[in-house]
Amino acid sequence: MLGRTASSLFWMARYMERAENLARLAQVGHRVSIIPDGMGGYREDWKATLASAGCLPEFEARGAKLDAATAQNFLLFDRAHASSIRNCLENARNNGRAVRTALTREMWEALNSTWIEFAAIDPAEVGPGRMVELLDWVRQRSGQFRGAMLGSLLRDEGFHFCQLGTFIERADNTARILDVKYNVLLPVNEALGGERNQHQWDTILRSVSAVGAYRYFYRDRLRPRLVAEFLMLRPEMPRSLRFCCDFIAPSLGALAEMTGGGASSLALGSTLAAELRSTDLDAILRHGLREFLQDFLGRNAAISGALATDYHFD
Amino acid sequence: MLKTQAYNTGNDTVCFDEMLRPDFSARECYRTLFEWLQRQSPGGIRAKQAEADAIFRRLGITFAVYGAAEANERLIPFDLIPRVISAAEWRFLERGIEQRVRALNAFLHDIYHRQEIVRAGRIPSELVNGNSAFLPQMMGFDPPRGVYSHIIGTDIVRTEEDGFFVLEDNLRTPSGVSYMLENRETMMHLFPELFAAHRVAPVERYPELLRQTLQSVAPSGCDGEPAVAVLTPGIYNSAYFEHAFLADQMGVELVQGSDLVVEDGALWMRTIRGRARVDVLYRRIDDAFIDPLNFRPDSMLGVPGLFDLYRAGRVTLVNAPGTGIADDKAVYAYVPDIVEFYTGEKPILKNVQTFRCSIAEERGHVLEHLEELVVKEVHGSGGYGMLIGPRSTRQQRADFAERIRANPGNYIAQPTLALSTCPAFAGSGIGPRHVDLRPFVLVGDRVRVVPGGLTRVALKKGSLVVNSSQGGGTKDTWVLED
Numbered sequence: 202m203l204g205r206t207a208s209s210l211f212w213m214a215r216y217m218e219r220a221e222n223l224a225r226l227a228q229v230g231h232r233v234s235i236i237p238d239g240m241g242g243y244r245e246d247w248k249a250t251l252a253s254a255g256c257l258p259e260f261e262a263r264g265a266k267l268d269a270a271t272a273q274n275f276l277l278f279d280r281a282h283a284s285s286i287r288n289c290l291e292n293a294r295n296n297g298r299a300v301r302t303a304l305t306r307e308m309w310e311a312l313n314s315t316w317i318e319f320a321a322i323d324p325a326e327v328g329p330g331r332m333v334e335l336l337d338w339v340r341q342r343s344g345q346f347r348g349a350m351l352g353s354l355l356r357d358e359g360f361h362f363c364q365l366g367t368f369i370e371r372a373d374n375t376a377r378i379l380d381v382k383y384n385v386l387l388p389v390n391e392a393l394g395g396e397r398n399q400h401q402w403d404t405i406l407r408s409v410s411a412v413g414a415y416r417y418f419y420r421d422r423l424r425p426r427l428v429a430e431f432l433m434l435r436p437e438m439p440r441s442l443r444f445c446c447d448f449i450a451p452s453l454g455a456l457a458e459m460t461g462g463g464a465s466s467l468a469l470g471s472t473l474a475a476e477l478r479s480t481d482l483d484a485i486l487r488h489g490l491r492e493f494l495q496d497f498l499g500r501n502a503a504i505s506g507a508l509a510t511d512y513h514f515d
Numbered sequence: 516m517l518k519t520q521a522y523n524t525g526n527d528t529v530c531f532d533e534m535l536r537p538d539f540s541a542r543e544c545y546r547t548l549f550e551w552l553q554r555q556s557p558g559g560i561r562a563k564q565a566e567a568d569a570i571f572r573r574l575g576i577t578f579a580v581y582g583a584a585e586a587n588e589r590l591i592p593f594d595l596i597p598r599v600i601s602a603a604e605w606r607f608l609e610r611g612i613e614q615r616v617r618a619l620n621a622f623l624h625d626i627y628h629r630q631e632i633v634r635a636g637r638i639p640s641e642l643v644n645g646n647s648a649f650l651p652q653m654m655g656f657d658p659p660r661g662v663y664s665h666i667i668g669t670d671i672v673r674t675e676e677d678g679f680f681v682l683e684d685n686l687r688t689p690s691g692v693s694y695m696l697e698n699r700e701t702m703m704h705l706f707p708e709l710f711a712a713h714r715v716a717p718v719e720r721y722p723e724l725l726r727q728t729l730q731s732v733a734p735s736g737c738d739g740e741p742a743v744a745v746l747t748p749g750i751y752n753s754a755y756f757e758h759a760f761l762a763d764q765m766g767v768e769l770v771q772g773s774d775l776v777v778e779d780g781a782l783w784m785r786t787i788r789g790r791a792r793v794d795v796l797y798r799r800i801d802d803a804f805i806d807p808l809n810f811r812p813d814s815m816l817g818v819p820g821l822f823d824l825y826r827a828g829r830v831t832l833v834n835a836p837g838t839g840i841a842d843d844k845a846v847y848a849y850v851p852d853i854v855e856f857y858t859g860e861k862p863i864l865k866n867v868q869t870f871r872c873s874i875a876e877e878r879g880h881v882l883e884h885l886e887e888l889v890v891k892e893v894h895g896s897g898g899y900g901m902l903i904g905p906r907s908t909r910q911q912r913a914d915f916a917e918r919i920r921a922n923p924g925n926y927i928a929q930p931t932l933a934l935s936t937c938p939a940f941a942g943s944g945i946g947p948r949h950v951d952l953r954p955f956v957l958v959g960d961r962v963r964v965v966p967g968g969l970t971r972v973a974l975k976k977g978s979l980v981v982n983s984s985q986g987g988g989t990k991d992t993w994v995l996e997d
Binding site: 203317358 | 572749750755756759760762763768769770771773774784785786787788789
C-alpha cells in the first residue's frame with residue numbers, strides 16, 4: 202500500500218468522524234439555546250460549543266458576534282472554516298476519491314452521495330426547524346459510512362488506517378468536551394449539586410450521545426464522578442477514552458505485524474492504552490483532572506504524528 | 516412510443532440512419548430494438564433515464580471540464596438507447612483497426628530508427644523531423660516487443676451502409692474506456708430483458724486484457740510477475756475517474772508522481788513498507804510532463820530521471836513517449852500510405868479526405884471552400900479550436916482564413932461528413948442523433964480489440980459535435996454475436 206493511500210484513508214475516516222462529532226455538538230448547542238435559564242433568558246452557551254469543537258480561537262479571530270446563527274453557520278457551512286461540517290464532508294470525500302481503489306463501492310457511495318447531497322443544500326433555507334433534521338442526517342450518514350466500512354472492507358492495512366483515523370479523532374473529541382467542562386466534573390460539585398450542574402452534566406453526556414447509556418449502565422442519577430468515569434475509563438462506553446484506546450492499540454499492533462515496522466507509534470499507543478486500563482478515577486483526580494486531559498490530548502496527537510512518520514505519509 | 520414518421524422527419528439533413536431505412540423498415544440488426552422501442556411509453560423511458568443518471572452520479576462517474584470552475588465535476592450525459600453493430604460489420608471494423616494499429620506501430624519504429632519511409636519519399640522529412648510531437652530522444656531506442664502505442668482508441672464515423680471512415684487515431688492516452696464498461700453495467704441493470712434478447716458480445720474482460728497486455732511488455736530483465744502501476748495527474752484531472760477505475764479493475768496501484776522515485780537503477784513506489792518496484796507504468800500524463808529532468812522542468816506530475824530509466828530498459832512506459840507523432844492530424848493524411856508501406860496491403864478502413872493547409876494548392880482549395888469544410892488545428896483535441904464551415908458565421912470564417920494564412924502548417928481541413936444517426940432519447944421522444952465510435956485496441960504480445968467501444972452522441976438536434984466537452988453524451992455499444 203502506498204504511503205499516500207494510508208494517509209488518505211486515515212484522514213478520510215478522521216474527517217467523517219469529525220463531521221459526526223460536530224453535528225452532535227451543534228445539536229446540543231441548539232437544544233441548550235432554546236431551554237430557558239430561569240432568569241428571563243436562555244441557557245445558550247455557544248462559546249462552550251465552539252470550544253468543545255476545538256474551533257473557538259478561529260471563530261474569535263474573526264471578531265464576529267457570537268450567536269446561534271453565526272455559530273451554526275460557522276460549524277455547518279462556512280467554507281473558510283477548515284473544520285466546518287461542509288469542509289469535513291468534502292475533505293472526507295476528496296481523500297476517498299484520491300484512493301478510490303482502496304475503498305469498497307459501498308464506502309465510496311456513502312461518502313460520495315453524502316457530499317453531493319450536502320453540497321446541494323442552500324444554508325439560507327435551513328431555518329431552525331430543519332436544523333435538527335439536517336444534523337441527524339449528518340450523523341446517520343456517518344453511521345452509514347462506518348457501517349459500509351465495517352461490513353465490506355477487507356481486513357488489511359487499509360482497514361486499520363481507517364480505524365485509527367476514526368478512534369484517534371473520536372478520542373480527541375471526547376477529551377476536548379471533558380476538557381472544556383472539567384470544572385463541573387470535579388467532586389466538589391457533587392456536594393453542590395443543584396439544577397444548574399445537573400444540566401451541565403446532562404449536556405456533557407448528550408455531546409457524546411450517552412444519556413440513555415449512562416442511566417442504563419449506572420441505574421443512578423447524574424453524578425459528576427460517574428460521568429467522568431463513564432467518558433474516560435469505561436470500556437463499555439463506545440466514545441470513552443479507554444474504548445478508543447482499546448481500538449487504537451490493536452490496530453497499531455496489527456499494522457506493525459503486517460508491515461514489520463511501526464515501532465514508535467505502537468509504543469506510544471500501547472503505553473497509553475495500558476495506562477488507561479490500569480488507572481482509576483481517584484488516581485486521576487489526585488493527579489488533576491485538567492492535567493490528565495491535557496496530557497491525553499497531547500499523547501493522542503503524538504500517536505497521529507508517529508503514525509505518519511512510521512508509514513511514510515509525510 | 517416511437518412514431519416512425521416523426522422519427523425520420525427529425526433528421527434535418529439527409530444522412531444514414533443506423534436503425535431505419537428511408538422506407539421506415541428497420542435494418543436487420545436493429546429489428547429487435549425497434550420493436551421494443553415501439554412498445555415503450557415515454558414515461559417509462561424517462562423513469563429509466565432518471566434511474567441511470569442517479570446511478571452514474573452515485574458512482575461518481577464525472578469528468579472535469581477545463582475552465583468551468585464552479586461545476587468542475589460534471590456528469591457525462593448517458594443516453595440509454597443502445598447502438599447496435601452487427602457481427603459482420605464488427606468483423607470488418609476489427610480487421611481494419613488491427614491492420615491500422617500494426618502499421619502505425621511499424622511507422623513509429625521506423626521513424627525512430629532508419630526512417631525508411633522518409634528515404635523512400637513516401638512522407639516529407641519535415642513532417643516527421645520538424646514535427647513538435649517527434650521526440651529525437653527516442654531515436655535508436657527499442658521498446659519491449661517493438662511496441663510504441665499499446666493502448667489505442669480509433670475514432671470511426673459512418674456515412675452509409677458500407678461507409679466507415681477513421682476520423683482520428685488516438686495513440687497517446689485515449690480515454691473513455693471506463694464509460695464503455697460502466698455503460699454496459701448500467702444497461703444490463705436497467706434492461707436485462709432487452710439485453711438478453713440480443714446476444715451482445717461481452718466487454719467486461721477489458722481490464723484483464725489490459726493487464727495482460729501491460730505485463731507482456733515488461734522490461735526483458737524483469738523476473739517474476741511484472742508489477743504494473745497506473746500513473747495519474749491526480750483527482751482534478753478530467754479523466755481521474757477512469758484512472759482509478761482501471762487501476763481498481765486490474766488490481767494494480769494507482770500512483771501519482773510524488774509516490775514514485777527513481778533509485779538504484781529502478782522505479783519504486785513509496786509504500787507503507789518502504790519502497791516497492793514498478794516494472795510497467797501505464798502513464799496517463801502527457802510526454803512533456805513525465806520527467807522534469809528530461810522534459811518540462813516545471814512539471815510536478817512526473818518523476819525525475821524516469822525517462823533515462825526507460826531508455827536504459829529498466830521500466831516500460833505505456834504508451835511510449837513520442838507516439839503522438841503518429842496521431843498528429845498532419846500525419847493523418849498519410850496513414851493510407853503508411854498502411855501500404857508497412858503491410859503491403861490496401862487499407863481496409865478509409866481515411867476522411869484531408870486537405871493540408873501547408874501545401875499551397877490544398878490551402879487555396881480550403882480558403883475557397885471554408886463554408887463546406889471542417890477546419891481543425893493539427894494539435895488540437897476535444898473539439899476545441901475547430902471551424903465547422905456549414906454552421907459558421909461569415910465573421911468566424913474570416914477569422915479562420917486569417918489564422919490559416921498566418922500559420923498554414925497548423926491547420927487541416929476535411930469535408931463536413933454526414934455522420935450516421937442512431938435513435939436517442941431526447942426528452943420529449945426518440946429522435947435520430949449523430950454518433951461516432953471509439954473502439955479500444957490493445958497491442959502487446961498480440962493485438963486485442965474488445966467487441967464494442969464508446970459511442971459518442973451529439974444530443975443536440977442536428978449537432979455534429981460529439982465531444983463530451985461540447986455537450987455530447989455516450990451510449991452503450993452492442994456488438995451482436997452470430
